[in-house]
Every structure is written in structure tokens, then in C-alpha cells.
Amino acid sequence: MLATKIDPPFHTLDQEGVRELIKIGIEKGRKGRPDLEVGICGEHGGDSQSVKFCHRVGMNYVSCSPYRVPVAQLASAQAVLEEKKKSS
Numbered sequence: 609m610l611a612t613k614i615d616p617p618f619h620t621l622d623q624e625g626v627r628e629l630i631k632i633g634i635e636k637g638r639k640g641r642p643d644l645e646v647g648i649c650g651e652h653g654g655d656s657q658s659v660k661f662c663h664r665v666g667m668n669y670v671s672c673s674p675y676r677v678p679v680a681q682l683a684s685a686q687a688v689l690e691e692k693k694k695s696s
Contacts, residue, residue, distance in 0.1 A: 621648075621658035631665050647671060656683035663687035 637644045647669035652658040654676025660683055662670055672680050 619651075620655050621652045621661055623657075623661050627661075627665065634666050645669065651676075654680050656680075656686075659683035660687040660690070663691070 634646050637646065645668045647653075647667050648658070648662055649671035651672065653662075653670035654672030656679055659670050659680050663684065664687070670680055670684070
């Protein structure tokens with residue numbers, strides 16, 4: 609029997625496939641309720657690329673399992689620094 613390594617299909621949030629859907633959801637939600645807090649939870653909340661994406665589309669928070677918190681915190685800080693660098 610030949611063993612094959614299969615990567616998880618949703619390791620990082622599919623930014624090309626769902627970006628517009630997420631942005632539309634956030635915009636429409638905040639149109640009706642401007643103070644709406646939007647976030648994501650689960651394994652994507654601890655993936656650095658997904659955390660940066662969530663910041664770029666305007667989410668307020670990410671939630672993840674405890675062992676992924678350091679990754680999420682670092683990615684969140686990097687996202688803010690990248691944003692400031694682009695605006696200056």
C-alpha cells in the first residue's frame with residue numbers, strides 16, 4: 609500500500625475564493641448595524657496568513673485554540689505594521 613500525504617484543503621483561508629463574499633457580508637452587516645463586531649473562530653484564527661487576511665477585510669477579532677494564540681498574536685501585530693507601512 610502506497611502512503612500519500614494529503615494537505616488539509618482549508619489550512620489557510622481561501623482568500624481568492626471567499627474574499628468578496630466575506631467583504632460583502634461585513635459591509636452589509638455593518639450597514640445595518642455600524643457597531644457590529646465581526647470575527648472568525650476555529651483553526652483559521654490561528655493561521656498567520658488567514659489572520660492577516662481577516663485584518664485586511666476589517667474583522668475585529670480572531671479566535672483560535674490555545675496552542676495557536678502566539679501565532680495569531682504575532683500575525684495580528686505584523687498585519688498592523690504592514691498596514692502602517694503601506695499608508696506611509
